[in-house]
Each structure stands twice: as structure tokens, then as C-alpha cells.
Amino acid sequence: MKNQIKFVQGNEACVEAALYAGLDFFAGYPITPSTEIAEHMAVRLPQIGGRFLQMEDEIASLCAIIGASLTGNKVMTATSGPGFSLMQEALGYAIMTEIPCVIVNVQRGGPSTGLPTHASQGDINQARWGTHGDHAIIALTASNHQDLFDITVEAFNLAETYRTPVILMLDEITGHMRERLHIPKPGKIPIVSRLKTSVKQGVDYHPYLPREDGRLPMSDFGGIHRYNVTGLFHDMWGFPTDNPQIVHGLLRHLLDKIGNNVHLIAKYKEYYLEDATTILVSYGSSARSALHLVNNRRNRGERLGLLELQTLWPFPYGIVREKCANARHVLVVEMNMGQILREVKIAVEDPEKVFLANRIDGMFITPTDIRNILRLIQGKGV
């Protein structure tokens, strides 16, 4: 049993979870603070018969995994802000062509090369709107290694279920911090396999004709069916078209397959919300400081609660509205200028009661930072 308990960095927990989820292929270009993902992957993936490829840059990395996915593999790449910027074009291509893949962004300070070794959560909106055109996206995060393991497996499951890129938004703190990880037995967490077409060889296969439930069974590219894949708007054969009806239908399909399933996709954790008069909303490493403060103040009788978001996109507006309905104050804790704050303000009925507790200097936000802002909004002074 000893080997099932590990003391590892979040980046390594992410690698182990990807392998657990059935990863076959990883292509990447190392960048701080995500480097350990490539490093461990280069050791671990070949051990189980997978392939690791170090690419010339991040553009090629995402393109390589998209190609590998289309041939029937479960795939992943990992990067940080500067690399994630380079990936935006191929990200849009994977969305348009509906090719499952998982992209990890271990966030560091930005913009540009920014602060390589320090903490930030500044790429949350880039994950949502970084690539051009109307589109839907799934982005997940976690605050501790055990949750990170589960969420990484979930990222692969959602990528397969919805045939979409899924972005895992880690940060320097969760990526580099070491803590205990228990690796579950195989089968403990359900794994979603690739939905493959039952259309036989020699029979017409329509790669982009959704079934009644909206899902598109895949055929391994280079296998028994010949078909076209393009980033242009395309018909059910995969060939380019500008037919307004088909264009409209495809875009609606891309938006609705995720937008109509927010209730199935959204994951969150809640602490002491039942009677909370002040609710902290947080995610990723910031949620650790928020939870520390909440536990601390609860011991002193303060009615403080925490809503920890694990699904950032699609944003769970309904859940946030419902959970925060009775709170007098809502304090969003994040390490950026209010990227999730904006969504929380949209979600709640009374946006005037929503405030921001943040830090943007590369330093990890502390429970004291949050407490000081809390006192200010409660009119108690610091």
C-alpha cells in the first residue's frame, strides 16, 4: 500500500492522474512553473507504453496532440501563460474540429514573460476568451492534490464526453507545492472512453453528423474511413461550407453542447454555507487561504462560509446565485484584478454586495490579506 501514498508536487499529481485517466500521448515544451509535468511525463509515459514528445514550441505542442487525438489517443500538453498565448490559434481549431484534448496551464505572473517563479491567476479570462470567435470552453481547477487528481481525470472524461478541449487552470502554488497524494485503485474513479463509430468499413461515415443525444462518434483518422477535417465551417462530411443554415447549426451545436449541460459539468465544494452571512468565493490555490480563514473565524463564532469553484468555465451562474442568495457580503478571493469577480457580480441578484480580495504582486494571498479586506467591507476597519 505504501506506494499508493506519495508526497509530491501538484504537477506530479497531475501527471499521475493523467496516466490514471488513460493518457497515451503527451507533447510539450517545458516552461516554468509547469516544467515538472513534462519532466515526470517523460519518465512515466514510456513506462506504460505511451509516447512523450518534446516539441520546438507550444504551437507545435498543441498541434501534435490534436493530431494524435484524432488518431484515437488520449492526449495532453502543459504550459504556462506565454505558451498558452501561443496555443490560442490551435485551441480554436480543436474547438471547431471537436477534437478531445487536455491543456494544462500552470499560471505564473503576466502579461508577457512576467514572473516565471511566482503565483498568479491572471489567465482565467484568457482560458474563456483567448481564442477568437464565439465558442464554448471547459476550464477546471483545484486547490489540493487529491482534488487535483480527481479534477484531472474529470478533464479527460469531459474532453471525451463533449469532444472538446478542456483546460486545467493550475497555478505556481498548486503546481510546485508538495503534499500527500493517495492514488486511488484502478476503477475507483470512472473513466470515459472514446466514443467510436460502429459504421463498418466501406459504409459512408459522417464525421460531423451528431447522434440524437448530440454526441459525435469518432473514427480513428488514418483507419478504415476517409474523411476531411478543417477549421473552416464544415458540413456533416467535414468539408468546408458557407451555407448559412449549416454555419448557424454548427455554431449553435458548439455552444449548446456545453452551454446546455452546465448542471452536469459544474463542480464545486462548499464549506459552512447554510448559515453564512459572509461568503467567500474562491478557486485554485487562493481557496486554500480562504478556507484557512473560514475555519479560523468559525472557531470564533463568525458566520463565514466558502464556495470553492472547481469548474470556472462554463461559469456556474445558477449555483453561485443560489448559494449566495442569503449572504450579506460576498467576497471573491483571487490573484488577479477580478476576473471571476465580474462573473459573480453578474450571477448574484445584488452585485453591490460583491467585493474583491486580491493580490497581484506575485505573492500568494494570505488569510491575513483576506481578513483585512473583510473587516473593511464589514465596516470594522483593519
Next chain:
Amino acid sequence: MEKCRIVMSGSGGQGVITASVILAEAAVIFEGLIAVQSQAYGPEARGGAARSDVIISDSEIHFPKVTQPNVLVCLTQTAYNKFFPIIRPGGLLLTDTRYVTTERKVDAKQIELPMYNQVMEKIGNPVVLNICMLGALISLRNIVKPESILKILEERLPANSIQMNRNALELGISLGENLK
């Protein structure tokens, strides 16, 4: 057990981060404790200030950073000058006599050990200074058992360097014991 909050500091390449990881891993894997380790460092691979924070406890740890350590280790003058004011009153401040000249009295148990000199004299390789420091630390404060550290060293290190590290650990323990 009361939460043990440790800050190990020095220059990049001295092995303070490695030492702190070994300590925390020993606590988690062989002593059933909960531990979190995190670090702060600049972009350089060697030189620059390195700082590693470790919290060891028997209950869940959420905030992983240490603001006021009850154990502070400084292996360079720069690290000492920067961090000595943050020590928790009544804590333990461990420094190396070759690298650090202590300037002020702090409200803590101040221990200055000739770890570097002893390592060079008895073992002859500065690479194990960090393990000697770990030995001194666990003999001054019963954080984990020496056997737990040894087991981690045996798992992580190539066979031909285990004996040297074991010697360094024992050297550190004896330096600490002499003060008791």
C-alpha cells in the same frame, strides 16, 4: 502534536529545498503525519536566495506558507539578515558558524553549529551539508525519527552515496546531542 512551522533558507544549490522535502516526506510516508512543503526562489539555478517552507501537523493544513516559523534555519548571511526577524518567540534559530555571523539577540533559542567545518573535516564533501543540518535539527527538535529520514534517503539516492549521507545525518545528530 502542535503544528511545526519550519523555514529553511540559504543560497540556491546548498540543498535547503531538498532537505526540507526529505523532512516533510519522511513525516508523511513513515510517520503518518500531514505535511505541506512550498518554496520561494528566483529564476536562477544556483545562487540567489532560496527559501523553503514546511508545515508538519496531525491535522489538515490549508494555507501552505509560513509567516512566523518556530524553526528557522539560515545557511547564509543574506538569508539570516533577511529572515531572523520573523522567528516566532520561543522558537529555534539554527545557523552555520562558517556562513553566518549572528548580530542580534532574538527571543528564541539561538544555536550556532560548525556544520560546514565538521562536514569538511569528517566527510570532506560539502554536498551533504544539508543532510548534516537535518540531523542537527531532528536531534534538537523531535520532528521525525532519524530512521524515517534514512529510509527516504535510501529510496531517493544512488547506492554509492547513501553511506556518505548516513554519515552526514549521524554527524548532525551528534552535533545537536552535544548541546543537550
